Amino acid sequence: MSGDFLALAQPGVQQLSPYVPGKPVDELARELDIDPAKIVKLASNENPLGASPKALAAIREELAELTRYPDGNGFALKTLLAERCGVDLAQVTLGNGSNDILELVARAYLAPGLNAVFSEHAFAVYPIVTQAVGAEARVVPAKDWGHDLPAMLQAIDADTRVIFIANPNNPTGTWFSAEALDEFLQDVPAHVLVVLDEAYIEYAEGSDLPDGLDFLAAYPNLLVSRTFSKAYGLAALRVGYGLSTPTVADVLNRVRQPFNVNSLALAAACAALQDIDYLAESRRLNEAGMQQLEAGFRELGLAWIPSRGNFIAVDLGQVAAPVFQGLLREGVIVRPVANYGMPNHLRVTIGLPAENTRFLEALAKVLARG
Numbered sequence: 384m385s386g387d388f389l390a391l392a393q394p395g396v397q398q399l400s401p402y403v404p405g406k407p408v409d410e411l412a413r414e415l416d417i418d419p420a421k422i423v424k425l426a427s428n429e430n431p432l433g434a435s436p437k438a439l440a441a442i443r444e445e446l447a448e449l450t451r452y453p454d455g456n457g458f459a460l461k462t463l464l465a466e467r468c469g470v471d472l473a474q475v476t477l478g479n480g481s482n483d484i485l486e487l488v489a490r491a492y493l494a495p496g497l498n499a500v501f502s503e504h505a506f507a508v509y510p511i512v513t514q515a516v517g518a519e520a521r522v523v524p525a526k527d528w529g530h531d532l533p534a535m536l537q538a539i540d541a542d543t544r545v546i547f548i549a550n551p552n553n554p555t556g557t558w559f560s561a562e563a564l565d566e567f568l569q570d571v572p573a574h575v576l577v578v579l580d581e582a583y584i585e586y587a588e589g590s591d592l593p594d595g596l597d598f599l600a601a602y603p604n605l606l607v608s609r610t611f612s613k614a615y616g617l618a619a620l621r622v623g624y625g626l627s628t629p630t631v632a633d634v635l636n637r638v639r640q641p642f643n644v645n646s647l648a649l650a651a652a653c654a655a656l657q658d659i660d661y662l663a664e665s666r667r668l669n670e671a672g673m674q675q676l677e678a679g680f681r682e683l684g685l686a687w688i689p690s691r692g693n694f695i696a697v698d699l700g701q702v703a704a705p706v707f708q709g710l711l712r713e714g715v716i717v718r719p720v721a722n723y724g725m726p727n728h729l730r731v732t733i734g735l736p737a738e739n740t741r742f743l744e745a746l747a748k749v750l751a752r753g
């Protein structure tokens with residue numbers, strides 16, 4: 384007799400929908416039977432610049448040591464991050480992508496009978512990590528597509544252990560101010576860990592977005608998570624980090640895999656962190672690309688949600704799925720966000736100028752076909 388291994392999975396897992404990634408270029412190239420080089424992918428908020436040459440050089444150098452385990456403590460990278468972020472080494476947790484940090488938080492602090500609070504239209508990994516450990520996912524309705532922080536406070540109860548907030552949020556691009564964050568943090572009960580997900584923070588420099596690090600000293604229940612996948616251009620390598628009190632970092636360290644960040648990723652992240660020019664160029668390109676896409680949407684008479692990330696959600700004023708399919712046939716991959724409760728939007732990553740142009744032209748063509 385064989386067991387029903389779906390029914391045997393813990394209830395939270397049975398109810399989970401797996402994460403849906405952006406469609407890979409090679410997959411579409413196979414389906415359309417065209418050269419992958421002809422395809423534009425603006426679907427996963429990746430950096431269109433390609434990796435920093437300094438990161439690539441660091442990887443090449445590190446290749447000679449592939450037979451060795453990586454430094455399980457990530458000393459070199461943690462030291463650089465601690466310096467850069469103005470925190471102690473003991474406050475840094477490294478993750479296999481910042482996704483790993485979110486998962487470590489859930490494994491360490493959530494369990495059946497407990498809950499995590501997060502917003503409608505928030506990053507799809509929050510429900511996954513919450514339900515995977517049998518905890519309740521408490522989704523608070525969004526306000527103007529963004530986080531309704533006062534309503535999120537109301538959703539907290541004695542069993543809440545974690546709140547996930549993203550600034551800016553993915554896939555909406557929405558953000559909240561320093562004042563709003565400070566008020567929120569003041570009111571969150573001390574037993575609730577606030578995970579401030581700043582995966583896109585480097586793109587928001589010089590804007591009205593707060594820097595989560597400014598709040599760490601005042602709020603021991605705050606963890607800031609960041610990543611090398613976006614502005615630092617290393618998505619494939621999977622490196623992210625959490626900044627928190629040493630106590631929280633110690634707890635996360637207890638549940639993490641001993642070698643959760645590989646040696647090539649560690650070396651590349653160290654190099655990327657020091658490549659100031661690359662980061663500046665990433666930001667410049669993103670700002671120009673955002674303006675290009677906004678101008679294009681304006682011309683097409685389309686609305687969009689203003690964004691502080693490296694992506695923008697455009698409102699097609701109709702169900703977006705057929706337009707998404709039409710764009711695929713034009714060799715352009717963007718991201719449908721119906722699974723985020725946004726059936727009329729498409730999320731588009733800011734690309735190189737020529738990629739943005741390809742996308743806008745394809746969009747105009749697909750919309751004109753009706």
Ligand SMILES: Cc1ncc(COP(=O)(O)O)c(C=O)c1O
Nearest residue numbers: 480481482506553582610612623
């Ligand atoms: C808001 C947000 N947080 C976290 C992540 C995780 O990124 P990574 O695991 O590559 O660091 C993403 C990736 O898209 C994101 O959009």
